[in-house]
Amino acid sequence: MLQHQGEDIFVVDGHLHAWDATKENIIHEGGEQFIKCFYDYHTGFTPEERQWTLEEFRTYSDEKFLSDVFGTGDVDVGIFQPTYLKEFYENGFNTIEDCGALADEYGDRLITNGRFDPREGEAGLEELERQAREYDIQGVKVYTAEWRGDSKGWRLDSEDSFEFLQKCADLGIENIHAHKGPTIRPLNRDAFDVADVDDAATSFPELNFVVEHVGLPRLDDFCWIGTQEPNVYGGLAVAAPMARGRPQKFREILGELLYWLGDDKVLFGSDYGIWEPDWVLDAVVNTEFTEEEKAEYGLEFDMETKKKVLGENAADLYDIDIEERKAALRDDEVSAEFDTGAQYEGAAD
Amino acid sequence: MSVTADAVRDALDGVTDPELDQPITDLDYIETLEVSDNGDVRLAFALPTAWCSPTFAWMMAADARDAASALDGVGEVRIELRDHMHAEEVTRGVNEGLSFETAFDTADGEVASTRETLDRKARLARQYDATEALDDAGLDDRQIARLRRGDVTFEDERATVDLDGLYVELDARPLERYLEKARAVDLVSDDDDRLFADRDEDALTPADVPRARRASRLAKTNMGGQGGVCASLHASRNPELAGD
Numbered sequence: 001m002l003q004h005q006g007e008d009i010f011v012v013d014g015h016l017h018a019w020d021a022t023k024e025n026i027i028h029e030g031g032e033q034f035i036k037c038f039y040d041y042h043t044g045f046t047p048e049e050r051q052w053t054l055e056e057f058r059t060y061s062d063e064k065f066l067s068d069v070f071g072t073g074d075v076d077v078g079i080f081q082p083t084y085l086k087e088f089y090e091n092g093f094n095t096i097e098d099c100g101a102l103a104d105e106y107g108d109r110l111i112t113n114g115r116f117d118p119r120e121g122e123a124g125l126e127e128l129e130r131q132a133r134e135y136d137i138q139g140v141k142v143y144t145a146e147w148r149g150d151s152k153g154w155r156l157d158s159e160d161s162f163e164f165l166q167k168c169a170d171l172g173i174e175n176i177h178a179h180k181g182p183t184i185r186p187l188n189r190d191a192f193d194v195a196d197v198d199d200a201a202t203s204f205p206e207l208n209f210v211v212e213h214v215g216l217p218r219l220d221d222f223c224w225i226g227t228q229e230p231n232v233y234g235g236l237a238v239a240a241p242m243a244r245g246r247p248q249k250f251r252e253i254l255g256e257l258l259y260w261l262g263d264d265k266v267l268f269g270s271d272y273g274i275w276e277p278d279w280v281l282d283a284v285v286n287t288e289f290t291e292e293e294k295a296e297y298g299l300e301f302d303m304e305t306k307k308k309v310l311g312e313n314a315a316d317l318y319d320i321d322i323e324e325r326k327a328a329l330r331d332d333e334v335s336a337e338f339d340t341g342a343q344y345e346g347a348a349d
Numbered sequence: 350m351s352v353t354a355d356a357v358r359d360a361l362d363g364v365t366d367p368e369l370d371q372p373i374t375d376l377d378y379i380e381t382l383e384v385s386d387n388g389d390v391r392l393a394f395a396l397p398t399a400w401c402s403p404t405f406a407w408m409m410a411a412d413a414r415d416a417a418s419a420l421d422g423v424g425e426v427r428i429e430l431r432d433h434m435h436a437e438e439v440t441r442g443v444n445e446g447l448s449f450e451t452a453f454d455t456a457d458g459e460v461a462s463t464r465e466t467l468d469r470k471a472r473l474a475r476q477y478d479a480t481e482a483l484d485d486a487g488l489d490d491r492q493i494a495r496l497r498r499g500d501v502t503f504e505d506e507r508a509t510v511d512l513d514g515l516y517v518e519l520d521a522r523p524l525e526r527y528l529e530k531a532r533a534v535d536l537v538s539d540d541d542d543r544l545f546a547d548r549d550e551d552a553l554t555p556a557d558v559p560r561a562r563r564a565s566r567l568a569k570t571n572m573g574g575q576g577g578v579c580a581s582l583h584a585s586r587n588p589e590l591a592g593d
Contacts, residue, residue: 220473224564249574253574256567
């Protein structure tokens with residue numbers, strides 16, 4: 001748990017990856033461009049003494065992952081967001097199998113989401129059913145800019161996509177995380193347009209749509225949609241590390257999100273392994289609005305809001321009872337490994 | 350008489366990164382600028398990343414060419430985009446006066462509509478600074494909503510606002526910057542045109558002003574926030590530029 005001003009904050013990191021961008025797995029130059037682009041984001045925001053080498057960044061062991069996230073990282077529960085990119089990577093970049101293996105082993109700590117791609121048609125629907133059956137997924141990550149054959153992307157509000165969203169609703173997969181963020185080479189910028197979230201969210205009120213990376217550079221379009229659709233959320237991955245290097249920009253973005261969407265609709269995510277939750281969380285939790293900003297947005301980033309953004313909001317979406325979970329984490333393997341069990345003392349059994 | 354490098358640089362202050370709405374001169378994109386004795390201009394620039402939108406790169410290269418070419422005493426203008434995945438196509442296309450679609454056989458965007466979309470966002474974002482300046486100068490929401498183009502005159506970096514015979518004077522800069530984009534999107538051209546509008550470019554009633562103010566603040570935050578992402582990536586490529 002994160003300690004802040006004498007209180008414990010239960011942290012759900014809503015955006016984790018376990019990826020493989022080793023040279024052996026890359027089958028298209030896009031794969032090399034993609035990981036190098038991620039690496040530029042890594043070096044662009046990470047404090048110099050915490051930067052990894054490109055080789056360390058291509059893939060990481062389970063031990064390193066667990067240590068960075070739950071050891072130094074102060075995360076209590078994490079959610080994997082798979083990213084397939086099978087046109088670029090032989091075995092995929094970050095698949096449900098990779099994430100699911102860890103989530104199976106550390107069930108109280110890690111949740112894996114699934115994914116779908118409506119361009120896969122009937123086979124894709126069957127695959128979604130398999131993921132629901134085998135991994136009991138509560139959410140999916142969708143990557144509308146992913147390449148497939150001649151197609152350079154798809155839209156959430158297309159007829160094919162609606163068939164898959166309906167399947168999600170039928171299977172009880174309630175959380176749809178859409179990557180809508182900064183351009184990632186070599187994917188086309190316009191495939192990250194946020195407008196398609198609007199219609200999908202209206203048509204499927206029983207689903208929750210989490211716009212990852214809060215739509216940057218379309219934060220304005222995203223917030224506008226978010227005010228009108230009660231089931232639209234913003235994931236802070238990519239915005240969060242700005243809390244350290246560009247704190248004023250981060251406060252402005254956070255202020256707008258809290259103003260337009262409300263404090264129940266903003267979710268923390270580190271985007272590990274792009275950034276380590278340790279220093280990202282430290283920067284986010286120490287963020288305070290200035291008096292002028294408090295007046296401007298009419299709100300505060302106080303302890304209550306921090307607890308919501310850093311854990312409670314995601315816990316609600318993923319049906320995590322925080323007090324029960326603390327009791328389960330007290331004696332688990334991860335707490336034993338990193339000697340973090342004592343912080344959960346006092347949790348209800 | 351031939352032109353100076355300072356004059357060219359001043360002209361380039363008017364060229365913006367269309368996604369961030371900031372001058373390329375402030376963003377440290379310009380790597381070299383040379384003006385020869387006979388007025389030929391050589392400009393090389395680089396963007397925060399090699400994969401920045403080629404459409405945006407094209408717009409900046411073409412705008413820089415046009416801004417320099419428009420100066421008296423300028424001869425040939427050569428623009429070079431460096432360290433970009435489409436450096437060659439942009440450099441060649443802009444110097445040869447090709448269209449974007451001709452220079453890129455795989456173009457999936459088209460410059461004019463992209464420019465228009467971003468101009469509309471910039472118009473809204475700039476409205477924030479303009480209306481804040483008027484608010485600071487003492488205008489209320491009713492007065493701001495009712496302003497027409499003809500109510501504002503500019504002289505010597507000062508703007509004068511005519512409120513039915515009552516005159517308010519303020520710094521011209523935020524209003525001039527706003528008008529530049531309001532004209533670009535055809536929102537304001539005649540003296541009778543209302544100066545400000547909401548997000549959908551409909552005229553404001555006094556009651557709309559607070560909401561339009563927040564919408565324009567949001568547009569500005571978006572451009573500034575993305576600017577932060579770009580600046581971090583730019584600094585990562587050029588360590589000497591690190592900082593907030």
